Amino acid sequence: MAYFVTGATGFIGRHLVQELVDHREGEIFVLCRAGSLGRLELLRRRWGSDRVVPVPGDLAEEGLGVDPTWVAEHDGAIEHFFHLAALYDMTADDATNEVMNVGGTRGAVDLAGRLHAGTFHQVSSVAAAGEHRGRFDESMFDEGQSLPSPYHRTKFESERIVREECPALGLPWRVYRPSIVVGHSQTGAMDKVDGPYYFFPLLKALRDRLPSWLPLVGVDLGDTNVVPVDYVAKAMDHLAHLPDRDGEAFHLVNPEPQSTVETLNLFCRAAGAPQLATPASRIPVPARLRPSSLIGALVRNGLVQGALDQTVGRLGIPAEVLAHTGFTAVFDSTRTEQALAGSGIAVPDLESCARTLWGYWEEHLDTSTGRDARIRGALAGKHVVITGASSGIGQVTALKVAQAGGIPVLVARGKEKLEETRATIELRGGTAHVYPCDLSDLEAIDRLCEQLNADLPSVDFVVNNAGRSIRRSLRLSTDRFHDFERTMQLNYFGAIRLVMGLMPSMQRQQRGHVVNVSSIGVQTNPPRFSAYVASKAALDAWSNVVASEVVGNGITFTSIHMPLVRTPMIAPTKLYDKFPTISPAQAADTVVEAMVGRPHEINTLLGNVGAVAHTVAPKLAFRLLNLAYHVFPDSAAAQGQVPEAGTRESEQVMLARVFRGVHW
CATH class of the missing domain: 3.40.50.720 (NAD(P)-binding Rossmann-like Domain)
Structure with missing residues (x-):
C-alpha cells in the first residue's frame, strides 16, 4: 500500500x-x-x-x-x-x-x-x-x-x-x-495564526496592563467550533481506512457548539488576563439581531474595515476575522461519531488543553519580539550563549533571540533536546549552534569555553539560566549536605566558571553582557530554600564585585530576581500547580529586556518590598516567614512520603496569591 x-x-x-x-x-x-x-x-x-x-x-x-x-x-x-x-x-x-x-x-x-x-x-x-x-x-x-x-x-x-x-x-x-483547527492538545504545537489565535495578542496586551481579577464587558459573539489538530489527524487516518465509506463527508468538529466568548475566556484564564462578561447574552434575541450578526454586517462596510485596520488591525486582528467570529450553522457530526465509535478517538476537552495551547503560542508564535526595532537593533547578528537552553526559560529565550535576528548558542546536558530547538529555529529561517555540556562538571565547562572561544567570532551575551532548585527544610537536611554542594556546584561554581572562561574573549572585543537568572528568593528569603537561595545570592554577590572590575572593558552584568515561573524545575512540587506563576515566555521577555536595556538589576515590586522589609523590620519579616513555614509543609518527596491531600490548602493558596511569585 x-x-x-x-x-x-x-x-x-x-x-x-x-x-x-x-x-x-x-x-x-x-x-x-x-x-x-x-x-x-x-x-x-x-x-x-x-x-x-x-x-x-x-x-x-x-x-x-x-x-x-x-x-x-x-x-x-x-x-x-x-x-x-x-x-x-x-x-x-x-x-x-x-x-x-x-x-x-x-x-x-x-x-x-x-x-x-x-x-x-x-x-x-x-x-x-x-x-x-x-x-x-x-x-x-x-x-x-x-x-x-x-x-x-x-x-x-x-x-x-x-x-x-x-x-x-x-x-x-x-x-x-x-472546523477551526487549533494546536496539538498535548504539546500545543501550531504553526499559523487562525481562529482564536488572532485574538491572542490582544489577550497578552490585556494581561500585561490590567489585573486578572478585573471583569471586562463583552458582547455575545455567537458560537464557534474549535478542534485540536491531533484529533483531526487521527480521525482522518481512521476514517480513511474504514471499508465502504466512499462518497461520504465527515464533520471533524466539536459535537457541541462552543460560545465564542467562553472560548476566549478559557484562553484569558490560561494567559492570566481579565475575562469577558456578557450579561445580555442570556436574553433571547432573533438570530439576525444578535451582536455577532450586526457586527458581521457592519464590518463588511469598506469604511469600517479601514478604521478597524488602523485600530484592532495593529493588534493582529484583521477586519475580515471580526466579520466571522461565530458560525451561523450548527454542524451535525453524527456520522463521524458513529464511524469513530470504539476507536478511542474523540475531541479533547478544550478547557483541559487551553493553557498548553496558549503557552505554545506565547513561546513560538508571538512575533512581537522580532517586530520590535529596539530589540532587533540590540540582538541582530549577536552570539548569545544560553545555558539551560533545552527547556523552560532558556529554550524560549533562544527562540526569541533567534526571532530578533540573534544567534543563540544552546548549552545544556541533553544534546537531543538542543538539536530539536535548533531544528525549530532553522525551520523558521534562523541560525543556532549546539554545545552539549554538563555544567556541574567544571572541567567540562573549561573544554566548552575553549571550544566557544575558538568557534565563535564573538561572545556578545552570556545568559546564566541553568539551575537546580531544592525545597527542603533544614531539619530534613542535616544528613544531606550534598544538597548544598550540588546546588552550589551548578548555580554558583558552574555559572562563574563559564563567565571566567569567556571573559578573555569579551575583554579582547571590549564588549559583552552577562545576564544572571537569579531569584526573588534572594530578596524575600523564603523558608525551605536555604540551599537554592544561598547559591543564587552568591552569584549575585560575585557579579556585583566583578562588575566594578570590568566595567572599563565594556562588560556589564544584570541580575534578574525572577519570580516563580511555570517550568519543569518546579513540576515536582505539586503544591505549585494552584499557585499564580508567570510563564516561561514572560520570563524570557524579561531576559531579552535585560540584554537590550542592560540594567544592573530587574526586580519585581514584591521582591523590592521584601528586601526593604528585611532591612527596616527584620523581626517582623522573620515572623511572617515563620508563619508561611508552618502553613506550607515540606513536600512528600522531601519527607520521603507518598503525597497526601493538604488540609490547609485554602490558606496556602491565599498566601501564594498575596505574595505572588514567591517560592514557598
Whole structure:
C-alpha cells in the first residue's frame, strides 16, 4: 500500500503524515516544491522514517507539476491520495484563493485520476457551509447558502470539483470538513495564526496592563467550533481506512457548539488576563439581531474595515476575522461519531488543553519580539550563549533571540533536546549552534569555553539560566549536605566558571553582557530554600564585585530576581500547580529586556518590598516567614512520603496569591 499526500509540510499535513508513519505500512509520497526540500528534510527527521519520499511539484501548476515519467512509474500503486494543500486564510484575496484552493484541487483530482488512485481524500472545511442557518449535517452540501468571502466560496467550489469530477474519472472519494483547527492538545504545537489565535495578542496586551481579577464587558459573539489538530489527524487516518465509506463527508468538529466568548475566556484564564462578561447574552434575541450578526454586517462596510485596520488591525486582528467570529450553522457530526465509535478517538476537552495551547503560542508564535526595532537593533547578528537552553526559560529565550535576528548558542546536558530547538529555529529561517555540556562538571565547562572561544567570532551575551532548585527544610537536611554542594556546584561554581572562561574573549572585543537568572528568593528569603537561595545570592554577590572590575572593558552584568515561573524545575512540587506563576515566555521577555536595556538589576515590586522589609523590620519579616513555614509543609518527596491531600490548602493558596511569585 502506498500513499500520496499534498500539503504534507503544512499544519494538518505534518500530523497526518506522522499518523501514517506510526500506524500504516508502505511508502508515503509527498508533493514538495523545489524550494521546500530543505524544510521537508527537517520534517523527515522528525517523522523518523525513510518511507517518506518527496515528489517535486507545485500546487499552482497543471497536474500539480508532477513529472509524467513518475506518474507512469506509479500508475495503480497509490491506494490513498490525500489532498490537504490549500490556502487556509480568511484574509487572502479572491485570486489567490482561486489559484490555490480551486485550481489546486482540480490539479490534484487530475493527478489522482492519472495515477488511478484507490481513493481520493479531500480535506475541505466547514466553511463550505457558508452562512447556512441552523443544522448542517454531513449529507448536506449545496443548500443555497450564501458564501460571504473568497475563502468560503473556494472551499465550496473545491469540494464541488471532488464531488463532480472524481466520479467522472471512476475515482472514489471521501471529504473531511474540519472546523477551526487549533494546536496539538498535548504539546500545543501550531504553526499559523487562525481562529482564536488572532485574538491572542490582544489577550497578552490585556494581561500585561490590567489585573486578572478585573471583569471586562463583552458582547455575545455567537458560537464557534474549535478542534485540536491531533484529533483531526487521527480521525482522518481512521476514517480513511474504514471499508465502504466512499462518497461520504465527515464533520471533524466539536459535537457541541462552543460560545465564542467562553472560548476566549478559557484562553484569558490560561494567559492570566481579565475575562469577558456578557450579561445580555442570556436574553433571547432573533438570530439576525444578535451582536455577532450586526457586527458581521457592519464590518463588511469598506469604511469600517479601514478604521478597524488602523485600530484592532495593529493588534493582529484583521477586519475580515471580526466579520466571522461565530458560525451561523450548527454542524451535525453524527456520522463521524458513529464511524469513530470504539476507536478511542474523540475531541479533547478544550478547557483541559487551553493553557498548553496558549503557552505554545506565547513561546513560538508571538512575533512581537522580532517586530520590535529596539530589540532587533540590540540582538541582530549577536552570539548569545544560553545555558539551560533545552527547556523552560532558556529554550524560549533562544527562540526569541533567534526571532530578533540573534544567534543563540544552546548549552545544556541533553544534546537531543538542543538539536530539536535548533531544528525549530532553522525551520523558521534562523541560525543556532549546539554545545552539549554538563555544567556541574567544571572541567567540562573549561573544554566548552575553549571550544566557544575558538568557534565563535564573538561572545556578545552570556545568559546564566541553568539551575537546580531544592525545597527542603533544614531539619530534613542535616544528613544531606550534598544538597548544598550540588546546588552550589551548578548555580554558583558552574555559572562563574563559564563567565571566567569567556571573559578573555569579551575583554579582547571590549564588549559583552552577562545576564544572571537569579531569584526573588534572594530578596524575600523564603523558608525551605536555604540551599537554592544561598547559591543564587552568591552569584549575585560575585557579579556585583566583578562588575566594578570590568566595567572599563565594556562588560556589564544584570541580575534578574525572577519570580516563580511555570517550568519543569518546579513540576515536582505539586503544591505549585494552584499557585499564580508567570510563564516561561514572560520570563524570557524579561531576559531579552535585560540584554537590550542592560540594567544592573530587574526586580519585581514584591521582591523590592521584601528586601526593604528585611532591612527596616527584620523581626517582623522573620515572623511572617515563620508563619508561611508552618502553613506550607515540606513536600512528600522531601519527607520521603507518598503525597497526601493538604488540609490547609485554602490558606496556602491565599498566601501564594498575596505574595505572588514567591517560592514557598
